Amino acid sequence: MLAFLSNGITSTIIDKGSIVWMPLPRFDSPSVFSRLLDDNYGGEFSILPIEDDWEVKISYISSNVLKTEFSKNGKRSVIIDVMPLGEAGIIRHISSDDKLRLKLDPVFDYGLRRGIIEEKKEGIKINDPGKTDCIALFSNLKLNRTSPDTWIVDKGKGFIYMVYSADTKFGPFHKPFRRSVNKSFKLSVKFWKQTVIKKKNRISDPTLRQLYDTSLTVLLASIYQPTGAPIAAPTTSLPEVIGGKRNWDYRFAWIRDSSIISEGLLYADYIVEARRILGFLLGLINFTSKPFLHPLYTVDGGNPPPEREITWLNGFKGSRPVRIGNAAAEQVQLDVEGIFINAIYEYFRRTKDKKFINSHWEKLEHIADWESKNWRMRDSGIWEERGVKRHYTHSKVMMWVALDKIGKMAIEIGKEDRWSDAKEQIKSWIMENCVNSGFTRYAGTDEVDASLLTLPLYGFVKAKDETFLQTLKKIENDLYVSGYVKRYRTDFMGEAMHPFTLASAWLARTYIRLGKIEKAELLLKNLYISPLGLIGEHVNIERKEFTGNFPQMFTHAQVLVALEEMMSSAHTD
Structure with a gap:
């Protein structure tokens, strides 16, 4: 069972006491522990019983605090993991009736260079042989080295603290400050x-309550604290299908995903955190061309790195290639400004913060001007199809949304809505070109996709609109599978094998608007597969397990919104 922890700087994936994924020093950095993507050469940081056959229990004892308990013959070993605030590291608090085995095997730069281990009086130092990077490990428990990367940890209570430094010269071994690990852990x-x-x-059902609490936690934990940028997911190259090639890097701030995360936090009344995300996104808008030049950015707001393959890693359960960077950065995606504006409008609707809107009006006005002039373009769409550009219905609708919401905000702050004509032109074009009894995936086809479920969610039509009801019926017939929803049937890589979790949340929100609350609840409960309440990108229905990158933030955000809407009758048509 995979668990996720973060401290707003970087994150880790832990599997039954073993850290199997950890990029350092930040979310989108090269990984140092990569066993998740290669059992043999990826490297790990594990604390496990010496003997086998121990019963293992894993739980969050508090938000973003993980407990792993090993028990056997009346003996218990408990590890409580937390990532300390303000630094790229982890604290592992231990309480054990027996000795444990510690394996510390960092392999820098995505499993490329095995660290050089040096035992010092104060602790253990591991250097990157190719760069200046360094990892330091400290413990107040006795460690006895038994092999180059393995130590026996004495029984008792104490901590193991690991921290990263970009250079040994300003790392923890060289600065004469007293470390207060227990204080950092507690705070x-x-x-x-x-x-x-x-x-x-507010939520009586325990399953839905855990989904809500976990979703809120991971959204807050996804935000890179130095800038306010949220990541789409903390992992790369976890495959949609085991052995397949749909393996992508999601450790960046997508405009689309970040806006959806901000919307989720707004629904949960985390106004400050949501506004911080919006502030980060506003800082990326340029006036020279398309407002958001790229669909995604690094967590510090930089240009996205080029996509490349890491050929020396075997991939998750042999699923190659392992990719870092994402070539979606090369695409034109016309929906992202509209999704962003929807989040801005949701913030304004809840706060009536006219000062915020006025202070950024030139950027919002630029978006509206650009959308009104460029809506006839083809694009790669929300599903980021490679090598294909079409008139995607969802993209056109989101351009309509941008003009609709900016126009409404203009009137609210005493300005003119200059874009109403362009907005109506877009809607007329959609109704003429993207409808075949119901809405279609793109102009000129009779296919549907799950993104059409968002049309009533963004106010383009009512949920009870006859054209949309025909669309819904076709989605239920073509894409609904055993309690889950596929995003489409096929794309540029062939058949879509597994349902897409975000689509389930969208359908749940649609059912809420139609008053079908029991159906909505069932869809959301079906996403409760991990006992920890974490949600992945896709669902393997036969195995009842998630596939794709994990956990997936935009699904958690939409689950949060759906549950908030379910607790209110205001969103039923």
């Missing part, structure tokens, strides 16, 4: 307890 735990406000009194 980091306290921070997450105080930050994540749980909905115990």
Whole structure:
């Protein structure tokens, strides 16, 4: 069972006591522990019982605080993991009735260079042989080295603290400051307890309540604290299909995903955090060309790196290639400005913050001007199809949304809505070219895709609109599979094998608008596959397990929105 932890700087994936994925020093950096993508050569940081056949229990004892408990013959070993705030590292608090085995095997730059280990009086130092990067490990428990990368940890209570430094010269071995690991551990735990406000009194169903609390936690944990940029997912190259090639890197700030995450936090009343994301996105808008030149950016707001393959890693369960970077950065995606504006409008609707809108009006006005002049373009669409450009219905609708919401905000702050004619032109074009009894995936086809479920969610039509109801019926017939929803039947790589979790959340929100609350609840409960409440990108129905990158932030965001809407009758048509 995979668990996720983050401290707003970087993150880790932990599998039963073993850190199997950890990029350092930040979310989109090269990984140092990569066993998730190569069992033999990826490297790991594990603390496990010496003997086999221990019973293992894994749970979040608090938001973003993980407990792994090993038990056997009356003996217990408990590891509580938390990532300390403000630094690229992890604290592993241990309470054990027996000795444990620690394996520390960092392999820098995505499994390319095995670290050089040096034992020092204060702790253990591991250098990157190709660069200046360094990892330091400290413990107040006795460690006895038994092999180059393995130590036996004495029984008892204590901690193991690992921290990254970009250069040994300013790392923890060279700065004469006293380390207070216990204080960092306690205050980091306290921070997450105080930050994540749980909905115990509002959601009676325990499954839905855990989905809500976990979703809120991972959204907050996805935000890169130095800039306010949220990542789409903390992993790369977890495949949609085991052995397949749909393996992509999601460790970046997508305009689309970031806006959806901001919307989710707004629905959960995390106004400050949502506004911080919007502020990051506003800082990326340029006036020279398309407002968002790229669909995605690095977490510091930089241009996205080129996509390349890491040929020396075998991939998750042999699924090659392992990719870093994402070639979607090369695409034209026309929907992203509209999704962003929808989040801006949701912020304004809830706060009436005219000062915020006025201070960024030139950027919002530029978006509206650009959309009104360029809506006739083809694009790659929300599904980022490679080598294909079409008139995607969803993209056209989101351009309509951008003009609709900016026009409404203009009137609210005493300005003129100059884009109403262009907005009506877009809608007329969609109704003439993208309807075949119901809405279609793109102009000139009778196929549907799950993105059409968003049309009533963004206000383009009502959920009870006859054209949309015909669309819904076709989606239910063509894409609904055993309680889940595929995003489409086929794309540029062939058949879409597994349902797409975001589509389930969209359909749930649609059913809420139609008053079909039981159907909506069932769709959301079907996403509760991981006992930790984490949600992946796709679902293998036969195996009842997630595939693709994990956890998937935009699904968690839309689950949050769906549950908030379910608790209110205001969103039923």
